[in-house]
Every structure is written in C-alpha cells, then in structure tokens.
Amino acid sequence: MGTPLKLGSFALGLVFVFSAAFGLGSLAGPADSATATTTAHSDGGHDGAVAAAGPGEHVPAGLQITQDGYQLQPLSPALAVGRPQPFAFRIAGPDGAPVTGYTTSHDKDLHLIVVRRDLSGFQHVHPALAADGTWSIPLAVPAAGQYRVFADFRPAGRAEGLTLGADVPAPGDYRPRPLPAASRTATVDGYTVTLEGDLVPGASSKLTLSIAKDGAPVTDLQPYLGAYGHLVALRAGDLAYLHVHPDGAPGDGRTAAGPQVTFYAEVPSSGSYRLYLDFQHAGRVRTAEFTATAGTPAATPSATDHSHE
C-alpha cells in the first residue's frame, strides 16, 4: 500500500478521538478485568499496554448480538434485494423489555450499519423509533448474501455506547467478492479521496483523508451528523467494528471544512480492514471505501495473538 508514513508519537497523546463504541481503550491502565467487563467501554487513556492484554481481553465492538444484558433482536427475517422493504428490530434491555430511551450521539439515537459479510454493500442509515421500542426503516440491499447489521447506540442513563451485531440474510445466489486490494485512493461520484497514514495495531493511528472533486481540493464540506466525516472500519474476517469520529468539530475555530479530515483510529490487531468514510458535499452524503492493512504490531508481540479467541 505504498510507502508507509511514519506516525509521530504525538498521536498517542490524543485520546479523545475514540468512539465509545470501540472499547479497547478500557484495557489500558490499572483497571482490572472485572471493571472492564461491567463498564464495557471507556475512552480512558491508552498506550502500548492495550496490545498486551491476554486471555479475557476486551472483545471489539460489533462481534456480539448481546452484551451487558442488551440484545439486538431483528424482527425481519431477511433483507430485500433491490426494492426496499421494511427492516425492523428492537434492542432488548437487561430487563428483557425493548429499550425506548436513548441518548443522542451525533444527531441520532441509533446508527445502523448494514454490510455484506464480504464487506461490500455498505450502508449507514438511521431508522425511526416507535413508541414501543421498535426500530424500522425501508431497506434494500444491492445483492443477495449474508449481511451483518450493526446497531450503534447508547441507552439512556448508560455512560457508554454499545454496538451489537447480527447476521441477516438476503436470500438468493450469493457470489462473494474478494476484498479489494489495499489502496490509498478511492473514487466515488467524481470525488477522489486520498488516505495518508497507517493503521498500527494497538496504537492510536493518525489517518488523514483528503477530498478532491475533479482534481480540485474540496474546501466546503458540509457537516454531516455533527462532523465533517464519519469513519467506520471493519476488520476483514470477522467484521469487528470501529466507528471513529474526526479530530475537531465544525465551528470549533480550528477545524477546516476540507479538504482534509483527520481521524485517530486504533485497530485491535494486524490484518486487513475496510474503511468507509461518509462525507457530505453539495447536499449529498457519499461514502468512499478503502482497504487498509494494519502492519506489524507496534507495541508488543501479543497484539497479534488473537488465535485463542
């Protein structure tokens, strides 16, 4: 994937960039494992110690249908190919009842990510909540196959967010696509997005995405859900989920509306990841996709030792 760019250690000091949905940060520092289990996520300080977690280490977000008593319950047995059909689900709380109270995060009470198991067909949508706790949205997927749906939300009164994942099929002939090769450029609707920076397992990694249209830098990005960009990363192989928000916010006096959007992301292991950048320009939201490879672990050798999980 081109010449790797060295990350300065300055990136390690910036810890506020993690979505609460991604909890490896809770492994750092003195917190014992029981605390990590019950509080699930923390944006607390992290350093190389993150990678040193052994058995019992925190499970990345999105891999479980239930966590901390909350359960994602799809009510629709399948996704529709081509023509939108209602897709409904609910989040059951620790008492078993559907959760009806949520804390808004980035303008929405719940973010729904839909992607096929081969990492194609990514969608980031926002269902509507009914009074009884049922979420629903008209949804169509582009092709048949096994899909993963991620609900990224924070129940009211809970300090941290959760991301639960469930498999839902789109019946038909599944023709999986190989993961596209790693690349530093992506194109979508005449926009070219360039990725700088490298994913370093177990370390905060600065990623800068530069957006151009027809060869000219885009400097009038529009805020979308309270930010100039939203980045979701999914790990190839198991679809571990990271939702990363950019460094800085629109209107904070130091964040430009492009052409660059900077993120700090921490991936839990080496391997391949698919990155999905949502950005808004000229009134439309578009998604640029990249494959990126997280290389040799920066901190400790155990960062790659996930084989026992």
Ligand SMILES: [Cu+2]
């Ligand atoms: Cu969203």
